Amino acid sequence: MIMNKRKYQECFVKTLQLDEDANLLELEYQGIKEWDSVGHLTLVTEIETVFNIELDVDDVIDFSSYQVGMTILEKYGIDFTS
Amino acid sequence: MKKPAPLQILAELNTSHFGNLENAKSACAVASNSGATGVKFQSWKPQSLYSQRWLDDNRVEARLYEKLSLSEQDLTQLREFAGELGLTFGSTVYSPGEVSHLAEISADFIKIASMDIDNSELLAIAAKSGIPVIISTGMASMDEISWAVNFFSDMGGQDLTVLHCVSLYPTELEESSVGNIRHFTELFPEVNVGFSDHTRGVYAAIAALVYGTRVFEKHLSVDKSKPGFDNAMAQSPEEFNEYSSTLRKTLASIQQDRRELSHMEIIQKQKLRRSAHYTRDLEPGNRIGQEDVVFLRPGDGIRRESLDTFLGYTLRKPVRQGEKISPDDFLESE
Numbered sequence: 001m002i003m004n005k006r007k008y009q010e011c012f013v014k015t016l017q018l019d020e021d022a023n024l025l026e027l028e029y030q031g032i033k034e035w036d037s038v039g040h041l042t043l044v045t046e047i048e049t050v051f052n053i054e055l056d057v058d059d060v061i062d063f064s065s066y067q068v069g070m071t072i073l074e075k076y077g078i079d080f081t082s
Numbered sequence: 083m084k085k086p087a088p089l090q091i092l093a094e095l096n097t098s099h100f101g102n103l104e105n106a107k108s109a110c111a112v113a114s115n116s117g118a119t120g121v122k123f124q125s126w127k128p129q130s131l132y133s134q135r136w137l138d139d140n141r142v143e144a145r146l147y148e149k150l151s152l153s154e155q156d157l158t159q160l161r162e163f164a165g166e167l168g169l170t171f172g173s174t175v176y177s178p179g180e181v182s183h184l185a186e187i188s189a190d191f192i193k194i195a196s197m198d199i200d201n202s203e204l205l206a207i208a209a210k211s212g213i214p215v216i217i218s219t220g221m222a223s224m225d226e227i228s229w230a231v232n233f234f235s236d237m238g239g240q241d242l243t244v245l246h247c248v249s250l251y252p253t254e255l256e257e258s259s260v261g262n263i264r265h266f267t268e269l270f271p272e273v274n275v276g277f278s279d280h281t282r283g284v285y286a287a288i289a290a291l292v293y294g295t296r297v298f299e300k301h302l303s304v305d306k307s308k309p310g311f312d313n314a315m316a317q318s319p320e321e322f323n324e325y326s327s328t329l330r331k332t333l334a335s336i337q338q339d340r341r342e343l344s345h346m347e348i349i350q351k352q353k354l355r356r357s358a359h360y361t362r363d364l365e366p367g368n369r370i371g372q373e374d375v376v377f378l379r380p381g382d383g384i385r386r387e388s389l390d391t392f393l394g395y396t397l398r399k400p401v402r403q404g405e406k407i408s409p410d411d412f413l414e415s416e
Contacts, residue, residue: 029309040309045142057149060142061100061308 005080015043027066087274091326093118093302096312101150107163109304116319117326120170125180154183161187178207185211196220196249199230209239218278220249243297247278252315258286263293280315284328355381358407368397
């Protein structure tokens with residue numbers, strides 16, 4: 001749902017201190033200084049809270065970009081389409 | 083003062099194995115191929131590092147620590163595998179049980195982390211294990227470091243390496259304080275002094291090497307694209323290889339600290355210094371004066387300091403301009 005995409009974007013903006021108009025589609029782990037290993041944990045914690053899910057640790061490790069993250073969340077039933 | 087130890091470059095593999103034994107073995111192989119002499123793992127369990135309250139409050143970290151920790155069985159296999167690769171093996175311990183396990187598998191060294199430099203329980207059991215101990219000194223005052231060194235000795239510890247360390251990840255060069263190593267070598271002449279290097283690159287390590295450090299610990303990450311606890315300052319395999327290669331080359335350049343000419347340089351000296359040559363053609367019977375002599379390369383003839391011996395001598399044969407002056411040119415009676 002569009003709402004899920006909005007919530008997902010807000011997780012990044014909030015935890016990585018991004019501007020509202022930041023180009024999230026190209027955002028990658030370590031691509032900006034805020035998304036370091038500490039920022040990663042903060043981001044994942046926020047996503048788990050917002051979507052009320054618990055990611056498998058392998059997914060936490062594989063969560064290497066904004067787009068990969070969406071693919072991972074879809075495994076947990078989060079719908080970003082339509 | 084102890085004789086300088088052999089160069090040791092320990093690859094701190096931290097969480098680059100992601101809790102997987104096969105990954106950890108691969109990381110050992112990468113370390114070996116990148117110039118490491120040893121590998122270091124972490125023996126922690128979430129419960130040996132954090133309070134249950136903290137783990138409850140930080141659930142993602144808690145799951146990561148659980149997943150990324152290595153079991154005793156894993157460490158046992160890694161000890162064997164590292165040995166097969168010719169690498170020394172050690173691990174950082176956080177509880178007495180973890181020390182005991184390393185003793186059981188005859189680890190080459192036990193590492194005490196900076197956070198535990200004041201942990202008398204851990205220091206005592208490590209000292210009594212009989213295994214060489216490496217201790218990091220990040221966040222510690224000189225008083226705390228002195229206490230740890232003395233306590234280790236008092237507990238019967240025999241083989242201690244103290245690592246200069248700054249607990250900032252990464253450590254900027256301006257904050258690396260490598261000059262502290264001089265104080266360590268002066269204050270603790272009976273222990274090995276090393277460097278737990280959290281800087282990026284090799285510059286601080288070169289300085290540490292020149293100050294006498296021969297034990298280096300550097301983080302190595304096989305895949306920095308994946309989130310790991312030490313991504314910010316871990317070296318890629320290529321960077322680690324450059325690091326170890328640079329240290330070895332630097333060590334080669336400082337190992338000879340006395341003014342002794344090598345055989346090669348003595349040969350070079352004969353080519354590149356000057357020796358006496360004739361400035362003009364001269365016939366037998368001429369006496370050699372200062373004006374007949376010029377000093378030019380090569381330097382394998384009569385040296386400047388020996389010329390006075392021959393000035394005023396009489397030639398017994400004709401000589402040509404540019405010819406090297408020889409003692410055989412003169413009458414024997416002179």
